[in-house]
Amino acid sequence: MRMKQTALKDVCVCLLISAGIIFGHETGPAVVRVVVEVGSDVVLPCSLSSKENIVDKLFDWRKDGQRKKEVFYYNAGIHYNNGHDGQDQQFKGRVSYFSDQLKNGNASIKIRNTKMTDSGNYTCDFPRLQPSQIFYIELVVGAPKPYIWTLNVTEDRVLLQCEVRGASPQPKVEWKDRAGNILPAEEPQVSDRGGRYYVTLLTTVTKTDHYRCVVTQEEIHHQTHSETYVFINEKLCEESSSKELIGWLGGLFSGLVLGVLTLAAVLVARKHIKRSLIKGKFI
Numbered sequence: 001m002r003m004k005q006t007a008l009k010d011v012c013v014c015l016l017i018s019a020g021i022i023f024g025h026e027t028g029p030a031v032v033r034v035v036v037e038v039g040s041d042v043v044l045p046c047s048l049s050s051k052e053n054i055v056d057k058l059f060d061w062r063k064d065g066q067r068k069k070e071v072f073y074y075n076a077g078i079h080y081n082n083g084h085d086g087q088d089q090q091f092k093g094r095v096s097y098f099s100d101q102l103k104n105g106n107a108s109i110k111i112r113n114t115k116m117t118d119s120g121n122y123t124c125d126f127p128r129l130q131p132s133q134i135f136y137i138e139l140v141v142g143a144p145k146p147y148i149w150t151l152n153v154t155e156d157r158v159l160l161q162c163e164v165r166g167a168s169p170q171p172k173v174e175w176k177d178r179a180g181n182i183l184p185a186e187e188p189q190v191s192d193r194g195g196r197y198y199v200t201l202l203t204t205v206t207k208t209d210h211y212r213c214v215v216t217q218e219e220i221h222h223q224t225h226s227e228t229y230v231f232i233n234e235k236l237c238e239e240s241s242s243k244e245l246i247g248w249l250g251g252l253f254s255g256l257v258l259g260v261l262t263l264a265a266v267l268v269a270r271k272h273i274k275r276s277l278i279k280g281k282f283i
C-alpha cells in the first residue's frame, strides 16, 4: 500500500511538468486535471513510476459517466486502432497511443479534436500488474472561442455582440478595448441547456479600436477570447459638418444674390415711379 502511494506521488511530480495542472487530494487517489480548449488535441498522461516496459502488457482507458465508456484498450500490441472491438463510438478514430513510449512504462493517450462531451473523469488501468495500478485523470474541455457579430452599424456607433456557445462551468464574459479596459455592457443573456451555458453580451462602441470579447472560467483557470477591429469614420463626421458649412455659406451666398437682386428691382421700380410722377400721371 505504501509502495502504491509513493508511486502515485512520483506520477504526480512528473505530470506536474507535463500536464500543467494537478490536484493532489489529501485523501483518496491523486487526480490529474487537464484543461484544454474545445477543438484542440490533448494528451491524457499515464505513466508507471517504475518505468517498466509495457509493450507486452495490458492497459485500459475508460471514461466515467452515466455509463462507463471504452476509450482505449491495449493488450500486447492489440488495440482499438488495429482491429480490437469495443471502443465507444464517441472516441472512434480520435484516440492514439505513443508506441515509442511503451518501453518506458508510458501509457499516455492523445485525443484529437476534443469535444465538450469529452469532459469527464478518465481512468487508466493496469489490471494485470502486481499490484494492479489505476490512475485518475480529469479532462475539462474549456469554453470555445466566442463568436463576435457586428450589429446596427451607424455613422458614429457600432453595436457589438459576443456569443459563447456552450461552456461548462458557467463562464464570465466581458468586452474589453485594446488597453484592457472593461467596457460597459448590457446585462448578459444566459441560458442553461443541460449544464452547458450559452451567453450573449452586447456593447456599443463609438471609437475606432480593437475590441476583445474575453471568456473566463475561473474554476478551471481557463480563458479564451476573440477580437474584432471597429473603424468609426471620424472623418465622416467632420465631412458632414463641412458639408453643413458649405450649405450654410451657399445659403448665405444665395441670400446675398437674392438681396442684391431685390435691391436692384426696388431701385429700378423707384426710378420708374419717379419718372411717372414727373410726367404727371400715376401708372
Ligand SMILES: *[C@@H]1O[C@H](CO)[C@@H](O)[C@H](O)[C@H]1NC(C)=O
Binding pocket: 014, 015, 018, 043, 045, 047, 098, 101, 106, 107, 108
Ligand atoms: C509520455 O509520453 C507523452 C507523449 O510522448 C509525453 O508527452 C509525456 O511527457 C510522457 N510522460 C512521461 C512521464 O515521460
Ligand SMILES: *[C@@H]1O[C@H](CO)[C@@H](O)[C@H](O)[C@H]1NC(C)=O
Binding pocket: 119, 120, 121, 138, 139, 140
Ligand atoms: C470528476 O469527478 C468529480 C467527482 O465525482 C466531479 O466533481 C467532477 O465534476 C468530475 N469532472 C468532470 C469534468 O465531469
Ligand SMILES: *[C@@H]1O[C@H](CO)[C@@H](O)[C@H](O)[C@H]1NC(C)=O
Binding pocket: 152, 159
Ligand atoms: C438594431 O436596429 C433595429 C432597426 O433599427 C432595431 O429594431 C433593433 O432593436 C436594434 N437592435 C438593437 C440590439 O439595438
